[in-house]
Amino acid sequence: xxxxxxxxxxxxxxxxxxxxxxxxxxxxxxxxxxxxxxxxxxxxxxxxxxxxxxxxxxxxxxxxxxxxxxxxxxxxxxxxxxxxxxxxxxxxxxxxxxxxxxxxxxxxxxxxxxxxxxxxxxxxxxxxxxxxxxxxxxxxxxxxxxxxxxxxxxxxxxxxxxxxxxxxxxxxxxxxxxxxxxxxxxxxxxxxxxxxxxxxxxxxxxxxxxxxxxxxxxxxxxxxxxxxxxxxxxxxxxxxxxxxxxxxxxxxxxxxxxxxxxxxxxxxxxxxxxxxxxx
Amino acid sequence: xxxxxxxxxxxxxxxxxxxxxxxxxxxxxxxxxxxxxxxxxxxxxxxxxxxxxxxxxxxxxxxxxxxxxxxxxxxxxxxxxxxxxxxxxxxxxxxxxxxxxxxxxxxxxxxxxxxxxxxxxxxxxxxxxxxxxxxxxxxxxxxxxxxxxxxxxxxxxxxxxxxxxxxxxxxxxxxxxxxxxxxxxxxxxxxxxxxxxxxxxxxxxxxxxxxxxxxxxxxxxxxxxxxxxxxxxxxxxxxxxxxxxxxxxxxxxxxxxxxxxxxxxxxxxxxxxxxxxxx
Numbered sequence: 001x002x003x004x005x006x007x008x009x010x011x012x013x014x015x016x017x018x019x020x021x022x023x024x025x026x027x028x029x030x031x032x033x034x035x036x037x038x039x040x041x042x043x044x045x046x047x048x049x050x051x052x053x054x055x056x057x058x059x060x061x062x063x064x065x066x067x068x069x070x071x072x073x074x075x076x077x078x079x080x081x082x083x084x085x086x087x088x089x090x091x092x093x094x095x096x097x098x099x100x101x102x103x104x105x106x107x108x109x110x111x112x113x114x115x116x117x118x119x120x121x122x123x124x125x126x127x128x129x130x131x132x133x134x135x136x137x138x139x140x141x142x143x144x145x146x147x148x149x150x151x152x153x154x155x156x157x158x159x160x161x162x163x164x165x166x167x168x169x170x171x172x173x174x175x176x177x178x179x180x181x182x183x184x185x186x187x188x189x190x191x192x193x194x195x196x197x198x199x200x201x202x203x204x205x206x207x208x209x210x211x212x213x214x215x216x217x218x219x220x221x222x223x224x225x226x227x228x229x230x231x232x233x234x235x236x237x238x239x240x241x242x243x244x245x246x247x248x249x250x251x252x253x254x255x256x257x258x259x260x261x262x263x264x265x266x267x268x269x270x271x272x273x274x275x276x277x278x279x
Numbered sequence: 280x281x282x283x284x285x286x287x288x289x290x291x292x293x294x295x296x297x298x299x300x301x302x303x304x305x306x307x308x309x310x311x312x313x314x315x316x317x318x319x320x321x322x323x324x325x326x327x328x329x330x331x332x333x334x335x336x337x338x339x340x341x342x343x344x345x346x347x348x349x350x351x352x353x354x355x356x357x358x359x360x361x362x363x364x365x366x367x368x369x370x371x372x373x374x375x376x377x378x379x380x381x382x383x384x385x386x387x388x389x390x391x392x393x394x395x396x397x398x399x400x401x402x403x404x405x406x407x408x409x410x411x412x413x414x415x416x417x418x419x420x421x422x423x424x425x426x427x428x429x430x431x432x433x434x435x436x437x438x439x440x441x442x443x444x445x446x447x448x449x450x451x452x453x454x455x456x457x458x459x460x461x462x463x464x465x466x467x468x469x470x471x472x473x474x475x476x477x478x479x480x481x482x483x484x485x486x487x488x489x490x491x492x493x494x495x496x497x498x499x500x501x502x503x504x505x506x507x508x509x510x511x512x513x514x515x516x517x518x519x520x521x522x523x524x525x526x527x528x529x530x531x532x533x534x535x536x537x538x539x540x541x542x543x544x545x546x547x548x549x550x551x552x553x554x555x556x557x558x
Contacts, residue, residue: 121489141486167486177484180475185495188467191527193547195459198523205456206554207420207446210400214555215494216464221555224548228541235535242532244477246525248470253521256514262507268472269503275485276493276500 005158006061008032008076010042010051012124013093014067015132018047020162023134027161032057042129056083063089063158065118070094070229074103077115086112089151093120095178096233097145097171116155117145117171119178120164125221138163145171179237184245186227187238189220284437285340287311287355289321289330291403292372293346294411297326299441302413306440311336321408335362342437344397345371349508353382356394365391368430372399374457375512376424376450395434396424396450398457399443404500417442424450458516463524465506466517468499 005021007014010031021027031039031048032055039051058064058080066076073092084090090113094100097117104115122140124131142164144155156166169177192213196202231238255261284300286293289310300306310318310327311334318330337343337359345355352371363369369392373379376396383394401419403410421443423434435445448456471492475481510517534540 121487123490140489143487165486169483173480177480177487180478181484181488181492184474185471185491187528187531188471188495189491190544190547191524191531192464192467193551194527194530194543195463195520195523197547197550198527199459201452201456204448205460207444208400208422208456209460209554210419211402212464212468212498213460215497216467217551218494218555219491220544220547220551222548224544225541228544231531231535231544232540238535239532241474242528244474245470246528248473248477249466249521249525251473252466252470252510253518256510256517261511262504264473265469265499265503265507265510268469268476268499269501271476272472272496272499275488276497 002026002028003062004028004030004060006030006032006058006064007048007067008055008058008064008080009067010039010047010129011067012127012129012131012136013120013122014065015042015045015047015129016122016134016136017065017067017093017120017162018042019045019132019134020137021158022046022049024161027158030057030061038129045129045132046134047129047132055080058088059083059085061085061088063091063154066090066092069226070096070100070233073100074107077104078107081107081109081113084113086110087114088112089114089116089154091116091118091144091155093118095119095182095230097143097174099233101145101171114148114151116147116151118155118159119143119174120159121178121182122164125219127223135163140164142166143174144168145174175234175237176240179234180241180244183231183234183238184241186219186222187231187242188245189217192217193220281305281307282341283307283309283339285309285311285337285343286327286346287334287337287343287359288346289318289326289408290346291406291408291410291415292399292401293344294321294324294326294408295401295413295415296344296346296372296399296441297321298324298411298413299416300437301325301328303440306437309336309340317408324408324411325413326408326411334359337367338362338364340364340367342433343367343369345369348505349373349375349379349512352379353386356383357386360386360388360392363392365389367391368393368395368433370395370397370423370434372397374398374461374509376422376453378512380424380450393427393430395426395430397434397438398422398453399438400457400461401443404498406502414442419443421445422453423447424453454513454516455519458513459520459523462510462513462517463520465498465501466510466521467524468496471496472499
């Protein structure tokens, strides 16, 4: 019999995971949420096999994926613990791991219930199951937080079935890494939009906005409430990343009137090339 | 008879302009360059009607577009002046206007030869005529530097034929605007790549790189030599833009541990929305 995966919160990430797992043919997917209409939509789009608005229905699940925002993961875990069957594995998709792992640790539960933190490094500035795709995780990386080997293996198998590669690290390593490579770009995007908004001539120059500003600010169109939660939860690591970034910004500022600017840009050009293969 | 447009330097921008003008059916396009092989390629791709490696062939042109990098515009103008026919209009596509206009002013020429600075706000991190497209300028904005009304009208007609809208402003207004909305995003992209490169664990975290870092650093893959020229030429205005940006970065840093972060992000989210219509 196929293992049952319950996904609580069938939005962009949860919905895409459901689609990918169903497509793999290896899992039965149950969507859980508050809004029956949205869950029906998720089913129509092929994100779930079944859906329910009763949280207690997690009782049938071998794996539970909490797909809701960062601040709600530990409270949701606490709510479902009483209904979970022995051996159940719970994971999440939150962009910050330290605070979630700390909060989860404080939740009382039977020793047979496992929580393994997870973070798929894929997404979009779009939200909702309407933007979901079974290909969202194809070739992407999912971080799982170091844990006991059995639940870790089960989740690795699950994410592999969804097309993702898995990397295991500590919550702290994860949070330091994403502070630089994900949270900092979000902070920068918002700062860049605010810098534009503060210009008195912004209406006059708006027609001049082109690719570099569009790409550099794209993630400022991500959900503000979710991102405020993420940035606040990882504030200390983001401040460290900001220090690195400010140092590099000052270096380019300094180079603007020096002869080595081209050399400096050639170096970043060369570093970026293999990372995204020309994209 | 169709007006003849000579394009000196048939790369991404010059090539795309040639394609768009030929497609309009309103212009005869002559490509001029040093490399006959590359010009033959440009002709094969439909970017020019004819090509020549002799600069003196600008004699047939009603409009000359200098498509070469920022630092080479005024020297090129000086070289072609002796061959231009009376009434010829010369323009360029450089990303900085003040230094080009200053240098061009110092070039001796008959009063019947016009130079009008131009900057199409379209492009790509790709280069070369192979990346050119007749649709590159469709719906985009081209800045023309304030000038006498007759040559300005002729260039407005030309860029409209290529699908672009034209906005006229002073060189200084242009340079201040692009410092913030184009040059700053380039500087940021390079600084972000350098910040990543300075991390000791960069190899380990590279698989975690996802959309926000990719988009936020995309323009670091632009041509480093060309961009060093542009950034150096506009250093003063970029430093001013950097001040605005640092102020906004510090504001977000400050908000990370305050309750109003979501409100702050909602504002930039709302400002960006109408600018790019969800892209």
